[in-house]
Amino acid sequence: MAPTSLVRYGRWISRLKFPYSQAKPISSPSPFSSSAGPYNADSASPGGPPPIRVSLTDSAGRGVLATRKIGAGELIHTAKPLVAHPSLSSIYHVCNFCLRKLQRNANVDSDAHPASFCSEECERHSKVFNNVEMEADWSDYDNYCRERGLKYPLLVKRLACMVISGAISSDLLDILQPSRLSTDMVLELEEGYSLLRKALVNANITDERMLFLSQEWYTGVLARIRINAFRIELAGGYEDLHSLAAACVEAEAAVGNAVYMLPSFYNHDCDPNTHIIWINNANARLKALRDVDPDEELRICYIDASMDYDARRTLLHQGFGFTCICARCSSGD
Ligand SMILES: C[S@@+](CC[C@H](N)C(=O)[O-])C[C@H]1O[C@@H](n2cnc3c(N)ncnc32)[C@H](O)[C@@H]1O
Numbered sequence: 001m002a003p004t005s006l007v008r009y010g011r012w013i014s015r016l017k018f019p020y021s022q023a024k025p026i027s028s029p030s031p032f033s034s035s036a037g038p039y040n041a042d043s044a045s046p047g048g049p050p051p052i053r054v055s056l057t058d059s060a061g062r063g064v065l066a067t068r069k070i071g072a073g074e075l076i077h078t079a080k081p082l083v084a085h086p087s088l089s090s091i092y093h094v095c096n097f098c099l100r101k102l103q104r105n106a107n108v109d110s111d112a113h114p115a116s117f118c119s120e121e122c123e124r125h126s127k128v129f130n131n132v133e134m135e136a137d138w139s140d141y142d143n144y145c146r147e148r149g150l151k152y153p154l155l156v157k158r159l160a161c162m163v164i165s166g167a168i169s170s171d172l173l174d175i176l177q178p179s180r181l182s183t184d185m186v187l188e189l190e191e192g193y194s195l196l197r198k199a200l201v202n203a204n205i206t207d208e209r210m211l212f213l214s215q216e217w218y219t220g221v222l223a224r225i226r227i228n229a230f231r232i233e234l235a236g237g238y239e240d241l242h243s244l245a246a247a248c249v250e251a252e253a254a255v256g257n258a259v260y261m262l263p264s265f266y267n268h269d270c271d272p273n274t275h276i277i278w279i280n281n282a283n284a285r286l287k288a289l290r291d292v293d294p295d296e297e298l299r300i301c302y303i304d305a306s307m308d309y310d311a312r313r314t315l316l317h318q319g320f321g322f323t324c325i326c327a328r329c330s331s332g333d
Pocket residue numbers: 059060061062063176177227228264265266267268269320321322323324325326
């Protein structure tokens with residue numbers, strides 16, 4: 001059965017407010033600006049929108065399909081985060097907005113507030129969350145994340161601050177697929193929710209501005225982030241595949257995590273035809289790994305493809321909650 005076209009790229013992109021990715025002309029030097037286009041949040045060639053569409057697939061929900069032939073190595077599109085947050089171990093070393101590594105002479109001594117930025121531009125863009133974030137004391141919440149090794153609640157905290165500041169609507173992520181959370185998992189989230197609420201109440205954020213902040217909202221956002229967040233490792237200037245492969249082997253720990261809109265619709269394949277990379281900051285680049293035919297689905301690999309069959313299946317099941325139906329898995333490789 002041919003995939004049913006659900007959404008043309010530009011339709012929903014124009015419906016949503018993008019805090020990290022306001023549509024700007026090409027001349028705007030936003031840190032998340034792509035090379036072109038009025039929707040430079042998720043854009044590729046100067047000539048128009050990316051050569052993709054989001055459609056229903058036969059067996060893996062919605063997916064991203066090529067609308068024309070795409071050549072190996074071609075940049076399909078770029079994508080700016082809807083929300084990004086440095087990992088706690090990187091917080092003094094990367095830009096609090098775009099996750100770019102800070103220069104050594106940046107003001108990041110141990111007494112400095114973690115909100116360091118790589119440029120005035122990033123500092124200005126960060127106002128969508130930073131004014132609210134700076135009002136609260138996050139020590140208990142951050143400790144809760146640190147002690148449990150949790151990274152996604154940091155993204156929820158930032159999203160909540162964006163909603164409070166009026167930069168985004170509280171339903172921004174609703175379009176994304178949520179993961180199924182067990183009752184035990186939901187109970188575990190209660191502590192994070194009450195710590196987030198407490199930090200904001202103590203910062204005198206009014207009830208009116210926190211109307212959206214129910215436990216249901218917190219759980220729903222985390223359930224979506226869990227499936228759709230990307231762990232960001234910067235390749236730092238490596239663009240070609242061989243150099244990137246070498247860079248990945250040497251890569252330091254992730255600088256942070258981010259959620260995107262379009263990249264969230266890419267399904268997984270253990271032998272992918274597309275990959276997502278980050279060069280200097282959280283601005284993602286989706287590139288074809290081989291020639292792709294029109295109407296062929298573009299798939300990325302969510303995990304380390306070099307793992308064996310059993311390890312891949314366990315990880316995909318535990319981390320993403322699905323049993324992979326890709327051709328490689330079907331062949332038992
Ligand atoms: C990041 S979302 C991708 C977009 C998603 N299909 C949607 O409709 O929004 C990941 C989810 O897509 C589905 N999926 C992705 N790749 C798959 C695969 N190879 N086999 C089966 N399901 C897959 C799973 O439900 C998974 O949890």
